[in-house]
Amino acid sequence: MRDFRKQRFIVTAVMLLILLGAGNPRAVAQTLKAVKERGALNCGVSQGLLGFSSMDDKNAWSGFDVDICRAVAAAIFGDPGKVTFLPLDAAARFTALQSDKIDLLSRNSTWTMSRESSLEIMFAGVAYYDGQGFLVRRDAAVDTALQLGGKTVCTQAGTTSELNLADYFRANGMELKVLTLGTSEESLRAYDNRKCDVLTSDVSQLYAERLKLVVPDSHIILPEVISKEPLGPAVRQGDDRWFNLVKWTLYALINAEELGVNSATIDEALTSPNPNIRRLVGAEGDFGPQLGLEKDWAVRAVRAVGNYGEIYERNVGTQSRLSIPRGLNALWTQGGIQYAPPLR
Ligand SMILES: N[C@@H](CCC(=O)N[C@@H](CS)C(=O)NCC(=O)O)C(=O)O
Numbered sequence: 001m002r003d004f005r006k007q008r009f010i011v012t013a014v015m016l017l018i019l020l021g022a023g024n025p026r027a028v029a030q031t032l033k034a035v036k037e038r039g040a041l042n043c044g045v046s047q048g049l050l051g052f053s054s055m056d057d058k059n060a061w062s063g064f065d066v067d068i069c070r071a072v073a074a075a076i077f078g079d080p081g082k083v084t085f086l087p088l089d090a091a092a093r094f095t096a097l098q099s100d101k102i103d104l105l106s107r108n109s110t111w112t113m114s115r116e117s118s119l120e121i122m123f124a125g126v127a128y129y130d131g132q133g134f135l136v137r138r139d140a141a142v143d144t145a146l147q148l149g150g151k152t153v154c155t156q157a158g159t160t161s162e163l164n165l166a167d168y169f170r171a172n173g174m175e176l177k178v179l180t181l182g183t184s185e186e187s188l189r190a191y192d193n194r195k196c197d198v199l200t201s202d203v204s205q206l207y208a209e210r211l212k213l214v215v216p217d218s219h220i221i222l223p224e225v226i227s228k229e230p231l232g233p234a235v236r237q238g239d240d241r242w243f244n245l246v247k248w249t250l251y252a253l254i255n256a257e258e259l260g261v262n263s264a265t266i267d268e269a270l271t272s273p274n275p276n277i278r279r280l281v282g283a284e285g286d287f288g289p290q291l292g293l294e295k296d297w298a299v300r301a302v303r304a305v306g307n308y309g310e311i312y313e314r315n316v317g318t319q320s321r322l323s324i325p326r327g328l329n330a331l332w333t334q335g336g337i338q339y340a341p342p343l344r
Pocket of ligand 1: 089158159160183185
């Protein structure tokens with residue numbers, strides 16, 4: 001009898017464990033396997049943000065966030081073209097990740113605590129250190145954000161910008177009139193049509209949006225940066241291997257810049273005697289296979305999109321129309337705070 005009860009207890013416990021496992025597909029999620037079987041990475045990007053993710057008239061995507069998707073695809077497939085881009089507005093981006101519509105979100109999204117603690121997502125690193133700012137008409141004769149009391153400010157729903165804006169005005173005892181729009185296009189149109197006096201968003205986005213105005217030079221970005229906006233790629237919680245793959249692809253790009261390895265020197269790098277470069281290119285160690293990839297995973301990524309500095313300069317830096325100074329996004333060895341843990 002006692003044996004029977006023991007047996008029944010074990011059977012019930014095993015059944016419970018199976019049920020719990022089945023009820024929580026995240027626990028057994030294997031994103032890399034699904035991506036490989038599909039033959040392409042599903043990457044969520046913004047709907048049209050110059051420098052970060054935008055589509056040209058030949059339907060080709062380009063931008064900083066787009067290149068992060070391509071780097072991950074190249075690391076997996078050896079082919080940066082194996083990406084399906086899904087343009088998402090601010091409100092839809094996290095549900096797209098939660099509902100498996102995308103494998104990776106690379107869409108000017110700020111890493112915050114509440115997004116990780118309540119949305120079942122996690123950020124794999126900081127690809128771009130940003131902060132929130134204000135765009136105003138030059139002829140408004142405003143030169144500091146402290147003069148914005150009583151003005152109407154356009155902002156976008158579902159973004160960190162909304163709360164930062166309210167906080168800043170409250171902290172400085174200024175009256176705030178907000179106009180909240182659904183997409184960045186609507187926000188810009190409202191600003192352009194003078195429905196609001198001010199446009200607020202991450203500074204990098206203000207640079208991008210200003211270029212879409214008829215006379216960009218008639219608009220200025222005020223000097224105040226009112227928040228921290230660490231932007232980075234995000235994945236679903238529950239698949240640590242996939243999280244690692246995305247995180248280390250980003251870090252490989254940053255480490256490549258630090259080691260002087262770029263898309264032009266990548267072939268030389270293959271025979272470098274420098275131990276750090278040898279590990280990066282897969283001549284030493286098993287870093288790729290440990291991620292479920294080939295030994296030359298990082299070589300594939302750098303060959304496809306360049307190192308972090310090349311991605312930055314081409315899309316948003318000196319070689320782009322945006323011309324945003326590297327600032328905080330310079331490497332830690334160059335006066336910035338971009339710092340990747342060692343690949344070893
Ligand atoms: N980094 C902020 C703001 C992100 C955001 O979506 N900003 C808008 C304001 S311009 C945007 O990029 N929209 C682009 C789009 O809708 O495609 C966040 O994560 O909430």
